[in-house]
Amino acid sequence: MATRNHLGNHDHRSKELPQVLVLEPPPIMKFNGDQFLNDFQLLKAWESPLPLDQFLSIHAQSVKALLTPGRYPLTRNILQLIPSLQLVVTTSAGLNHIDLPEFQRRGIDIASAGDVYSEDVADMAVGLLIDVLRKISAADRYVRKGLWDTKAEFPLGSKLCSKRVGIVGLGSIGQEVAKRLQASGCRIMYTSRNKKPFVSYPYYYNVLELAADSDVLIICCGLTEQTRHMINKDVMLALGKEGVVINIGRGAIIDEKELVQCLVQRELAGAGLDVFENEPHVPRELLTMDNVVLSPHRAVRTPESLTAMCEHVKGNLEAFFSNKPLLSPVMNI
Numbered sequence: 001m002a003t004r005n006h007l008g009n010h011d012h013r014s015k016e017l018p019q020v021l022v023l024e025p026p027p028i029m030k031f032n033g034d035q036f037l038n039d040f041q042l043l044k045a046w047e048s049p050l051p052l053d054q055f056l057s058i059h060a061q062s063v064k065a066l067l068t069p070g071r072y073p074l075t076r077n078i079l080q081l082i083p084s085l086q087l088v089v090t091t092s093a094g095l096n097h098i099d100l101p102e103f104q105r106r107g108i109d110i111a112s113a114g115d116v117y118s119e120d121v122a123d124m125a126v127g128l129l130i131d132v133l134r135k136i137s138a139a140d141r142y143v144r145k146g147l148w149d150t151k152a153e154f155p156l157g158s159k160l161c162s163k164r165v166g167i168v169g170l171g172s173i174g175q176e177v178a179k180r181l182q183a184s185g186c187r188i189m190y191t192s193r194n195k196k197p198f199v200s201y202p203y204y205y206n207v208l209e210l211a212a213d214s215d216v217l218i219i220c221c222g223l224t225e226q227t228r229h230m231i232n233k234d235v236m237l238a239l240g241k242e243g244v245v246i247n248i249g250r251g252a253i254i255d256e257k258e259l260v261q262c263l264v265q266r267e268l269a270g271a272g273l274d275v276f277e278n279e280p281h282v283p284r285e286l287l288t289m290d291n292v293v294l295s296p297h298r299a300v301r302t303p304e305s306l307t308a309m310c311e312h313v314k315g316n317l318e319a320f321f322s323n324k325p326l327l328s329p330v331m332n333i
């Protein structure tokens with residue numbers, strides 16, 4: 001029999017389908033629509049005329065799964081509103097929007113993006129690095145401004161091959177970055193929470209020593225209380241005047257004010273940034289610097305990875321609702 005759903009619309013199937021709460025539309029839905037999830041009843045908070053807490057109170061005792069793109073902060077406050085929650089599926093590579101200890105303490109499973117985006121994010125890191133070193137975006141501006149035909153000579157770039165690259169965070173993204181840059185003739189070294197037994201790159205216990213031995217630092221780790229502002233002035237000074245910083249992790253892993261200061265004072269040679277501390281705000285000083293390449297947090301966004309993420313999300317939800325192991329569980333921290 002037809003029922004009425006929370007919006008008052010007739011809904012013939014919703015009773016039978018497992019419910020999935022979605023607080024805001026993830027990029028995978030914006031790109032692919034939500035047909036890939038037609039085996040679930042999606043409770044789309046943003047389509048409801050009700051304030052969020054009222055909308056959630058309707059589903060408080062029934063909804064078990066939440067799908068999130070990683071912007072809405074998932075704290076203990078939300079758990080008070082939906083105490084029946086048992087699973088969070090996030091479509092973001094970063095997990096900094098989730099209060100992991102609290103969720104795990106309450107036994108709520110978390111399914112991550114796994115390594116779905118890792119290749120695309122690594123390509124972006126390498127792209128930003130080559131752009132900074134070889135000044136590709138700056139060269140493009142030079143040509144478009146008609147300067148080639150004048151006496152304003154375009155400056156030399158710097159060679160990629162043989163650079164000493166320090167990777168901060170050797171998870172699946174960091175490993176993809178390492179693979180690509182090793183193939184380009186770079187010397188790879190890294191720091192990470194733990195030494196990885198399966199790689200032979202030199203391991204540094206501490207980021208300051210890694211920076212001192214590197215020409216380039218590539219930030220590939222997640223944002224946590226331990227990594228917030230880990231890349232500070234001391235680290236940048238250790239990297240040195242010829243040093244380049246690339247960030248495809250989260251903006252707040254770098255102390256942005258100190259980064260800007262180091263760039264203004266030429267204590268660093270350049271930076272390639274896909275992420276910023278207070279997005280979409282980008283520090284004004286960076287906008288005029290030819291040695292800085294800026295990107296609007298786009299590293300994970302390709303049609304291919306968004307499509308692959310749809311399958312991944314579906315797989316995690318199907319596993320959860322049929323009591324099978326998740327495809328990409330976040331292990332207890």
Ligand SMILES: O=CC(=O)O
Pocket residue numbers: 070091092093094095297300
């Ligand atoms: O930055 C993007 C993501 O975490 O997916």
